[in-house]
Structures are given as C-alpha cells and as structure tokens.
Amino acid sequence: MKLTLHVWRQDGPDAKGRFERHEASDVSEHMSFLEMLDVLNQRLIEAGREPIAWEDDCREGICGSCGVVINGKPHGPQRATATCQLHMRSFSDGDEIWIEPWRAGPFPVVRDLIVDRSAFDRIIAAGGFIGARTGSAPEANSVPVSKEDAEWAMDAAACIGCGACVAVCPNASAMLFTAAKVSHLNALPQGEPEGLARVLEMIEQMDGEGFGSCTNTGACEIACPKEISIDVIARLNRDYLRAMRAGTA
C-alpha cells in the first residue's frame, strides 16, 4: 500500500517543530509500524537526508521505550498495543497518517518524536519502592499474600512506563502511571509500612513535575498499552485521603 505520512520534526527542546510530509510506498501489511518507518529512514539516509528520530528498543511491547501519537491516538488505533507492536494491517492504502510526539510540558521534546520522560523516574524515586536492603529479606514464603492481592498487584505492576497515559490525558496528568505504582506496592503486605508516606511523596513529586491534575476522564486506561484500569486511581485516592487524615490527626 501507499501512505502519506506527516511526521513531526523538531531539532531540540527549544526549537520550533514542524510537520514533514513523506510518501511511503510498497508498505506491506505484515510490516510493523516502526519497520515501515525503518524503511523510510533507510531511504532518507540514502538520499543524504536526516533520518527521523524516535525511540524504541524491545519491539515487543514491554520496555516502554516506544510511543508516538498516530492520528491523535497514543500508540495508534489498536487497543492494548504499543507502537512497536502495531502492524500496518491496521491501515489501508491511501491513508494519511499524522505522527506526533507525546505532548506534555513535563515531557519536553528531545528530538523529533523523542521526549524526555525522566519525570517518571523521579516520581518512582520519590517513593515508588519498598526499602528492602539487599540481604535483609525474610524467607520468601514467611509472609503469605492472598492470590487476590497478588493478582491486583500484578495487574498494576504491568505498567511499562511508556507515558501514553500522560499523552492522551486532556490534563496531561500522570495519575495512571503514579497510581499504578502506588497500587502495586500498597496492595502487598511488604509495601504496607511505607504505604501512606509513599502516596504523599509520589503525589507531591508528580505535582512538582508540572503534570496536570486528574479529573477522572478515563482516557488513559483506553490508551494504556497494558490496559491498566483507572481503578488504581481510586485506590491511590483512597490511600491519599487516608494519609492526609493520618497526617492531620
């Protein structure tokens, strides 16, 4: 098939960006979206032009490196699918495709379609861990964890840190990402002791990074390639209110 691409090009965080038009021909439906761009890049290089920069690594939907907004949808039209797993079967001949980076103040563009997501790392550093020193752990089976809690924790822990939730959120809020981590850790007995401090510190960091506030629109759970449910946000809010009460009592 033949496609018309409009790709966002931007030299750096402060540079002005623009859309660049490219025609992609001989696109096979078996190609992945990124392979389609690979082929385009090879052509650009052969023509002595700057290849398009984007981020990817595992190409299996697990590392969270990839992610662009395709026709207004983070990670493209297919549900529960990261950009790297999207295949050209989802498009048809003659389609026009607009490709943009995640757009959010706390995710400045590094180049073209690459953004800086280090704010996520700082949110984790603020409290998204259990402070178990290496070597200090008790026997693994000494604390049973109900299957229900373990499954809930795993559902939340599936987050790949891609940032699509921020990209799609009308408020550019990082609530789903933050809540996924809080929910994962706070659901486990091991995470309980630091639970209230964790939620306060992570929220504070999230706000400090300049993400918007969640107004529960639910767009994030639809864009999330791992289908993290916004139930985790309710859980975070519950713990947050508990922490506030504990703090003022």
Next chain:
Amino acid sequence: MDLSPKIPSGAIQEKWDRHRFEMKLVNPANKRRHRVIVVGTGLAGGAAAATMGELGYRVDCFTYHDSPRRAHSIAAQGGINAAKNYQNDGDSIWRLFHDTVKGGDFRSREANVYRLAQISVEIIDQCVAQGVPFAREYSGLLANRSFGGAQVSRTFYARGQTGQQLLLGVYQALERQIKAGTVSMHNRHEMMDLIVVDGKARGIVTRNLVSGAVETWLADAVVLGTGGYSNVFYLSTNAMKCNVTAAWRAHRRGAGFANPCYTQIHPTCIPQAGEYQSKLTLMSESLRNDGRIWVPKQSGDSRAPNDIPEEERDYYLERMYPAFGNLVPRDLASRRAKDMADRGHGVGPTGYGVYLDFAEAIQRLGRDGVAERYGNLFDIYERITGEDPYGVPMRIYPAPHYTMGGLWVDYDLMTTLPGLHAIGECNFSDHGANRLGASALMQGLADGYFIVPNTIGNYIARNPVEPVDVDHPDVRRAEDEVRGRIDRLVNLNGTRTVDSIHRELGRLMWDECGMSRDAAGLRKALAQIPELRQEFWENGVVIGDGDRLNQSLERAGRIADFLELGELMCRDALLREESCGGHFRQEHQTPEGEAQRDDANFMHVSVWEYTGANSEPVEHREGLEFAHVPPSTRSYK
C-alpha cells in the same frame, strides 16, 4: 594472561562462605571515599549499583537508555530458577547445581555454578521483599512451574513478565539510592571506551547521546553489566539496541574474551516475514508443552497446513526422540528445525519455518483450556502475524537469543584486567556451552545483588589506588581516541547504510556461525568479514554530526564493533573442534547426528587476547575440572 580462576579452597559447599570470611573489608566510614562505576542497569548492573549504593560506595551508573527501567532484562518472559524446593519434588541446591553444569555440557566452572545455585534461594527472598508480584497459589504461597525441560518445578514467575517484574524491583531499588544520593545515574550515556591506568581499570569514556559531549569518569573500579551480543546476527530476540561495544572496548583494552562462539538459539520464535524485518519475537518455550511440531513429509509441499492430511505430516521430534518428543532441549529442537528447512520441508512464505500445532491440544483441553494456558501468547502471535493460531498452526523458527560467551572472569567476577568486573550476560561464567531456561535472570541477580558488591570491597581493600585526574596521559589518550573514532564515523560519506552492512554481517554469521558450523563455512566467513569491515569504513554512510542526538552515529559505532566481534566468534568456533551445547560442528556428530563432545581435548575455556588491529588475537586456556558432576553424554532418545 593470568587465567587463574582464584577459586577459594575448601569443600564446594563452603567456598563462598569461607571466601566472604577471608575477604578484606572496606571500613564503612571509608566506603564513601571510593567511587565505583557501573555500566548497565539490567538485572545485573542495576542490582549491583543499588546494592553498592546501599553499602555506602559512591556509584556512578550509566545506561544508553532514557531510563534504567528499559534494560533488556525487561523482556524476559519465562521465569527465574531457584532451589527453594517449595514443591517438595526433590529439588535442592545440589540438584540445581548439577542440572546447570550438565545443561552447560560440562564447559562451565563448578565452583561458580555451585555458588549460583546457593544464592538462588536468597534472590527469591530479596525479590519478594521488594514487592515483585510473583504468581501465588490460593494459599498465598509462591507458585512454581517447570521450565525448559527441567524435571522439578523450580521456576518462579510473574505471568509472562518475569523479567519485567524483576527488573522493576531492581530499578526501584536503584531509584531509591539515586534519591538518597549514593548513586548518580547517567541516562542516555553510552560507554565508548575503558580507561586503564597502570594496568588497572580506572574509568570510562562516555558519549552523552543527547548533547554529543564526550566525557570521562574516573573511579576505583569498574563494573560492566552490559548484556549479551546476539545482535551480531542482526536478527535476534534481543532488543534493537543490545550491542557488544562496552565488552568489546574492554576486550581491546586487555580483558580476555571467553568462548565467543557459544551462542544459544531459541527454537520457538516467530519466523521472519520479509526483508524489512527488524527483530524476531520469542514465543515462550512453554508452548512446546502442548503444541506438536511438524513439517510436511513431502519437500516443497506448498499446501495450506490444514489441507495436509495427517499421514503426510512428519512430527519429526516425536519420531526422533520418543522419550522427550517436543520437549527436547533448545539446541536440539533448533537444529532439527533447521535441518528440516534446509532439506526443503520448511513452511511459510520464506520456507524457514515449522508448524507448532495446537489442534490436538484444543481437542484435548478445549479451546478455553488452551486459551487459559497460552491465551496471551496466542494474542502476541496473532498481533504480529495476523493469523489465528486457534485455527491455523503457528509457524515458528529458531532465532539467536542468548550468548554464553563473554568477558572472562575469575571467581570474584573480575576480568583479566584488574579492577574491571563483568556481571550478567556480558560475562562468560556460569552457563558453559548452553544455558538452561530461567537461569539467566538468576545469574544476573546473583552477580548483581550478592556477589560483586562483596568482591568489589575485597578488591578495593586490597588494591589501594593512587588518585588519577583527567589530565593523566592515559586518560587523555582514551578520550582522544574516542573523539577520533566519532570523527571517523561521522565522516563516513559512502553510499551504503550501515544497517544494510549489519544485515549482511548478520546473514553471514547466521549461515556460517549459527546453529551449526563447519570448517569450510567458518573459513569463508573469516575471509568475508574483513571485507565487510572494509566496506563499512569505505562505503558506509552516517548522516549528521556528533554533537547532538544522532541515532545513525550510535548505530554505526555499535555495528563497527560487531564487525570485529563476528570475526572472533568464527575464529573461536573454528578452533573448537568438537560439538558442545550451543556450539555444533558438522564434523563432530555421532552417527545419529547428535553433538559429540571431545572432553580430552576441549575441556577448557578459550580466552582470547586482543593483540592489535592488525595482528591476530591469541587464544589462552583455562582448564576445567569436574570433581562433583562427572561428565556424561546427554541423551534424549
């Protein structure tokens, strides 16, 4: 080259404890004054950096990713082994040790493997305490499964995302230390060279992948946890950016490279679809528990699979290995698939594929039963191929997956270069010539959490180093060389993209140094790789400058190193005149076509010394002894 493994004395069960007791400790108050560089934030590097940070060292940690959480360990699906014996099915440290030595086809070091099995138990404790959501039973206790043909259930798992969950545990521990200020994290920094001063590893030179700045970092010791080199084959199950540069640069600075030809080919990957293919996707090995592998009996049969009647199908693994059937070890399953394809029985558009059929399983378990076990894998398959595996047999084919070879290390995980340590997949240590499923994660975490943080202290305490500064001539030289190399790369103005050269190298390596090798093919590759290297440096093209984010430059640098490594792999494969584990030489097989080891002549580790760009590398040997697991021949008939 000093290849003494420095194995502590005493009974094998006591070596590690005794060694830790005999280690010299760094005074806690002094730890803050010692800097350690860790390159890599995978299970190995990330765990090491976090733990050494906790211990009080000043750690500088590097990754070329935008975040430590992206390291390739994240992609591991199946699970992690540990000798917990929670299933009471006869497992023990001793059995895990035994299985790993045997699985490695008697080409690993017993003392290291024993220690790995010992530590495996602590790893699970540590991970659970960090909140890794391992699968559990209704009792609330940890669940296990059997994996990779093991006869006991010792594999811990977190759905199909075990590597991800373990790595997130590591990452979170690391972020905690970053916040505490003990670890300085340098994301988007690629190690370009190692700095050696007075024969000791003292730092690294990096390129900032955003600004292009070339920078020098100095320390008392350097740890590499930079992963494996399967991407030398271009198409592999590894992530796009996995590369050998860090290990290769260290090798060029004096670290011996051990067994480069030991590579593992995974039998169940989704076959290549076209020339544009960028990587191959692994499908969990567990599929072989219920799927039946077959090819058409008639070569060149192009009918659709469901049109081929039962009697015209060859269930070749079941036919050749009645006892193990579809569950034979990875290397056998892979090699047999290749044989079939080479003889014209391969399926799919390229002819490089075999069927993995669930029709019988669906009959037996019902569609829902199959969906419950393999649903998410079927989804992955369908997403990639557009075919419905419930209705049409899957197509699979082997793909490069893991590299057992790597930097040589002694018992303390130190390379032949004092001060330089290598952990995780980037060292050669514990898997011999073949790695068992679910053992790489175990090794990475053992190295990172429990071994290197201890042995580094011993090294630092026993080897006080003079301070060096950035003006030291050796430091300056390393930095200048990096700059020179970047200049050379950005000035490549030919007509061929470096990726097309990489693809060509990959095909050559796959054909001649892949699943099965022979002298003629290896010689051919040894003749062609230097030509390809020349093509790269004369006709390659890199767009853009070095002083900003430039992915074409990043790739070129990595490919240049693969072009050197590939040659060493072929050289090593040629020299090893036997078949063992993942290394299969056509000339060395039994009449039934099975691998034939030559313990009399090859029970050793081949360690290569770099002697310069224009001279041949020199092979050194570390002899291996098997005092606890007597060498035997594998049989799966």
Next chain:
Amino acid sequence: MAATGALLVLFVLGHMAGNLKAYQGASKFNAYAEFLRDFGAPVFGHGQFLWLARVALLAAVLVHIVAALQLSRRSRLARPVRYKKTPHEELTYASRTMRWGGVILLLFVVYHILHLTTGTAHADFVAGDAYRNLVVGFQAWPVSAVYMVAMIALGFHLYHGVWSGFQTLGWDNPRFAPYRRAVAGAIALLVVIGNLSFPIAVLTGVLRV
C-alpha cells in the same frame, strides 16, 4: 472540588425535591418557599437561615469555580504545545464537556436567580408567589427552552461529576465499585427528569396558575 461538588449535588437534589411540591399545588409550594425562610426559627429570624444557606452555597460555588479555574490552568500549562490531531474519542462526552458545561451552569444560575428569585428577568413577577412566578415564567417557551438546555448540561455535569467524586474519594470497595457508574448515571438522570418535568408540565398545561 469534590467537597464543593458534593455540596452542590446535595443542593440540587434537595432543591429538586422541594420543587416537586409544585405538583401539590400553589399553596403547598408557596408554603414551602415560606418554610425555607422560616427554617431554623427561633434561633434564626425570618430569612436568616436562608441567607446563611445562600452564603454557604455561594461560597461553595465560588470555591468550586476557583478550583475549576485552577485545574484548567494546570492542564493548560501541562500541555503547552497542542496536538494537531486530538484524541477526542478517547473521552466520554460528559467528561469532555465539564468545563463548558460548568460555564453554562454558571450562566444559568445567574439567569435563574434573576428570573425566579429577584424577578429582575421575569416579565410578570409577583414577590412571594413563587408558584405563580414559576408557572408564568415557564409559559414563555423560550424561557422553558433555556431551562431545558441547562438541565441537560446539568445532567452531563452531574453524571461525570458524581462518578468523578466517587473516584476522587477513593470509593473502590469491590462491593460498591462495579456500580459507581450506574449510581452516577441514576443521580444525574433523576435530577434531569425531575427538573425537566417542570417546564414540560407547564407547557403541556399540567401545571397551571
């Protein structure tokens, strides 16, 4: 936001329930209006409690609006560069229209007070005869239309607002969680139907002077 929202929801529910007295006839309705003014006696004098309630309500609305403005501001700052293609269909209509819906409600409330409380915007206002004012007011179809549009906007605002409130308050108890959307929908629907019934009843002649 959630706290003021909750207060406003309670008000709207109560207000609607009170207005339903219109179906019991003019005297009951006017008595109810009077009762509101006498509420709290003897602690409060005539109209005092009402004034207190008004102040509280006004404060809630102000805080609600200020919070809304802050939220919007944060969102704007958090996305300095807009998308060329906006991922609209990811959002429910109700959640997408909270802000404009809020503005409509604000305009409505102002108009509504001028209309039925002060009578400024009423063609034929008789102080003290709330029932008559209401019926006469709604007999002009453009007025009814304005009310009806506003009530639909209110419905959406409430639907998302109530659901959002549950989420914000972290009511995720598994026994209750599956019904949160339904409860929000029911409350919104109740208010919309209840309130829409007045103009419709007047226009169809069910309620007469």
